[in-house]
Amino acid sequence: MQKEEKVSLSPFTTLKIGGVADLFCSPQREEELRQCIQMAKVKDVPILVMGRGANLLVGDVEGLVVSTRYMRGMWVREEKDGLKVKVMAGEPLKTLIQLALKENLEGLYRLAGFPATVGGAVAMNAGAFGYEISQHLTHVAFLDWDGRLHRVPAKEINFSYRHSPFPRWGIVVWAEFLFPRSEKPVYEEYLQIRERRKKTQPIHQPTCGSTFKNPPGDYAGRLIQLVGLKGYRLGRVAFSEIHANFIINLGGATFQEATELIQIAKDKVYRELGITLEEEVRIVEGRRSDGWKIL
Incomplete structure (x- = not known):
């Protein structure tokens, strides 16, 4: 190691x-x-x-x-209800999506383009286009903070919008899914989603994905654009001209620049629209953050 x-x-x-x-x-x-x-x-x-x-x-x-x-690896088994897939936490989500396309599986193809690992996607309950990765999740194995392995049914895990109990419970080791096969070909819709991402997201620039969670009934990108911050630049970071909810690194950007830009957006949206934006991106510095586990 x-x-x-x-x-x-x-x-x-x-x-x-x-x-x-x-x-x-x-x-x-x-x-x-x-x-x-x-x-x-x-x-x-x-x-x-x-x-x-x-x-x-x-x-x-x-x-x-x-x-x-x-921490990579993937195992597949045919079941009467679909395809059971066990995936190690470090396996790129892209690998699982490629399997979904090959086997014409429901749902997962909608996460095409997410640059995450399977463990990371489970930990944040990644989702897009009406689909969340927890929908076809059956079990999660994780090490708790004493190093003990637990295998927990997904129905006993409190998943919500872009949220799970991880890493509070521990570190995901592997995840198991049961994907039903789709009655219609999924590849065409996958191509449509991929093209939509190319047109509406800065996929060719360094980004951390969505900066803020969407408020109920609205879109964070729309609110940022509404207060005039779409394309706004601070030092070497900016809100993308393509999608205002994406921060892009223009080259050599710093943590301080990015966090300051995030705060500018939060303050301006609250001041002008009365809406509090909540970060979707995990922010970590020093010894304190929601991303930390203090042992």
């Missing part, structure tokens, strides 16, 4: 912004992940879990960063 000190995190995030992590490890197996948890306990430092660094804005990290990107 790879263990390092003083690691720059910018190469490990899709926004290409990142401070320095005091400690960094990349487990490949469950037992190595357990060793990471024990190491953090011995050193008395918090843990931040990363997959591919999507949906993450991170500064300097005073603790242990655990990257699950090498």
Whole structure:
């Protein structure tokens, strides 16, 4: 298992912004992940879990960063109700989507273009176009913060809009799904979704995905545009001209620039429209964040 000190995190995030992590490890197996948890306990430092660094804005990290990107593998079994798929947390979501297209499976193809791992997608209950990844989830296995493995039925996990109990409960090791086969070909709709993303999202620029959650009955991007911040630039970051709810890195951007831009949008939308925007992106710095687990 790879263990390092003083690691720059910018190469490990899709926004290409990142401070320095005091400690960094990349487990490949469950037992190595357990060793990471024990190491953090011995050193008395918090843990931040990363997959591919999507949906993450991170500064300097005073603790242990655990990257699950090498915890990969996928197993498939035919069932009478569809296809059962067990996937390791570090497997790219793209791999699972490719299987869904090949086997003509329901739902998952709508997440095409998400640069996440399966574990990361489960942890944030990733969703798009009326679909959430938890819809076809049957079980999740995770290590709790004492290193014990739990296998929990999805129906016992409180998933909600872009939210799950992870990493509060622990670190996802693998997820199991049961996907029904679609009665109609899904590939054509997949192509339509992919083309729509190309036209409406800055997919060719460094971004962390949606910056804010959509308020009930509205869209964060519409609100940001309404207060005149679409395309607004601060230093080396900006709200995209293509989609106002996406922050883009124009080259060499810093954590401070990005967090300041986020605050500008929150303040302006609240001041002018009376609506409080809630971040969808996880913001991590120092030793404190919702993304941390303090051992």
